[in-house]
Amino acid sequence: MAVILTLAVLAGLNRPARRSAIIAGALCLPVCNFVLPQLSGLSKGHLDTGLIGFLKQTTGLQRMASTGPFGLNFPDRYGIASVNYNALPAPALWTSFAHEVLDPRADLNSFDMSGPPRDILPHLAAFPSLGVKYLVVGDALAFAPHSFAMVPEAAATTANPLRQGQDMSGEIDDDLGFGEIGEASLKLGTYSDTARGVLTLRICAGADNCRQSDVSLANAKDNTPTLFVFDPPLITHGRALTYDILRRAGDNAFVVWTGRRGGQDVPALRLAAPWQPPLKGLAYQGITADVLEFAAPARYAGTLAGQCKIEIETRRAMRADCARPDTLIRREMYASGWHVLVDGKPAAIGQLAVFQTVGLAAGQHVIRFYYKPPHIGLACLVAGFGLLLWGAACFWPLRRPAARLGRP
Numbered sequence: 001m002a003v004i005l006t007l008a009v010l011a012g013l014n015r016p017a018r019r020s021a022i023i024a025g026a027l028c029l030p031v032c033n034f035v036l037p038q039l040s041g042l043s044k045g046h047l048d049t050g051l052i053g054f055l056k057q058t059t060g061l062q063r064m065a066s067t068g069p070f071g072l073n074f075p076d077r078y079g080i081a082s083v084n085y086n087a088l089p090a091p092a093l094w095t096s097f098a099h100e101v102l103d104p105r106a107d108l109n110s111f112d113m114s115g116p117p118r119d120i121l122p123h124l125a126a127f128p129s130l131g132v133k134y135l136v137v138g139d140a141l142a143f144a145p146h147s148f149a150m151v152p153e154a155a156a157t158t159a160n161p162l163r164q165g166q167d168m169s170g171e172i173d174d175d176l177g178f179g180e181i182g183e184a185s186l187k188l189g190t191y192s193d194t195a196r197g198v199l200t201l202r203i204c205a206g207a208d209n210c211r212q213s214d215v216s217l218a219n220a221k222d223n224t225p226t227l228f229v230f231d232p233p234l235i236t237h238g239r240a241l242t243y244d245i246l247r248r249a250g251d252n253a254f255v256v257w258t259g260r261r262g263g264q265d266v267p268a269l270r271l272a273a274p275w276q277p278p279l280k281g282l283a284y285q286g287i288t289a290d291v292l293e294f295a296a297p298a299r300y301a302g303t304l305a306g307q308c309k310i311e312i313e314t315r316r317a318m319r320a321d322c323a324r325p326d327t328l329i330r331r332e333m334y335a336s337g338w339h340v341l342v343d344g345k346p347a348a349i350g351q352l353a354v355f356q357t358v359g360l361a362a363g364q365h366v367i368r369f370y371y372k373p374p375h376i377g378l379a380c381l382v383a384g385f386g387l388l389l390w391g392a393a394c395f396w397p398l399r400r401p402a403a404r405l406g407r408p
Helices: 002-013 016-039 050-058 092-102 117-126 376-404
Strands: 063-066 132-137 147-149 158-161 167-172 180-189 198-204 210-216 224-235 241-247 255-261 264-267 269-272 279-285 290-294 301-303 308-312 317-322 326-333 338-342 345-347 350-352 355-360 363-371
Touching: 002 376, 050 132, 050 279, 050 290, 092 117, 158 264, 167 264, 180 198, 198 224, 210 224, 224 279, 301 308, 301 317, 308 326, 326 350, 326 363, 338 355, 355 363
Parallel strands: 063 132
Antiparallel strands: 132 290, 147 269, 158 255, 167 241, 180 224, 180 255, 180 269, 198 210, 198 241, 255 264, 279 290, 301 326, 308 317, 317 363, 326 355, 338 345, 338 363, 350 355
16 A cells, blocks of 8 residues: 555646645645544533543553443543453464453453443453452443342333422332342433432331432432442341432432332332442443442452562553562563663563563562564665655656756
């Protein structure tokens, strides 16, 4: 393609009448490619930056994974490390690992985790070993081990307004099938996220055994389940349950969606057992998505035998204080082109699964990683050849008109 374009430019620049058109086209094309998408963007709406801000502040050197709320490669725009990707060519080392360990449904082109939770849950135990701290999901309760819904959310089609000081109460006489309630959700209507105030959900197993949770309606999801967390969980002891939904502040439009059950309207209330390892619990709740935290994500760098104290400065710089010889594991994908200096001297980089390893002797060490493309020589040769062609395109056509005028 480069050769064909170069020949076309050479042919065009050789004719003075076409030079202006070629230069104008070369300048206008990138401008148009940039302007048109901007003109097609949304001019009105709410930009939810809370989720991005939370991840940027708390992820650090760890990683995140997303089951769909984020577009592939989207977190990279904000400097947030993610195991999701959509890029070619994709390293075979990673695609094989992702397919065999993380998601058997994953293809070679992308890793999006967009399947149903029942297909993702059996493989979540492998994510903390990759240094994944957060799991971004659309519906957090879908990842709870057990849940019970009074009425399916899709069947809750009646809107019941709830104003300040009003409440909605009732009984749950069904057997949940589990003895602890750690979370609950309500399908709410916030009129395009304009509702404000505080909503309280109280669940009781007897008069003296209650738990309640508050949420800000500013963070509630319109026409989708909003999550309530009970900490500590409510132990039911097999008793009949009651619920109370109370709006404590705000008087603008807001509804609780209900459906028919047993001949009466009941809210779209879903109760769930507490999250179990490897998930720790809810770390963030927002309009766009929920963020679940893993219980024990691996550090970005550590040692196999634990004989070294690792001080991580950046992804490429760290210090080690080793009581005995050990092996440093850096949770960055092994690839040709990575190099390491230990105390200023080159050292070998090994491989453990998909990660990099470096042998360390006893004592204190300063470790620096750097990346040098393995085919840098070929890249420089191609770049030099391209510059030569463009140089010829610029100077060769300019000499010919002068010769026609009889100039020396």
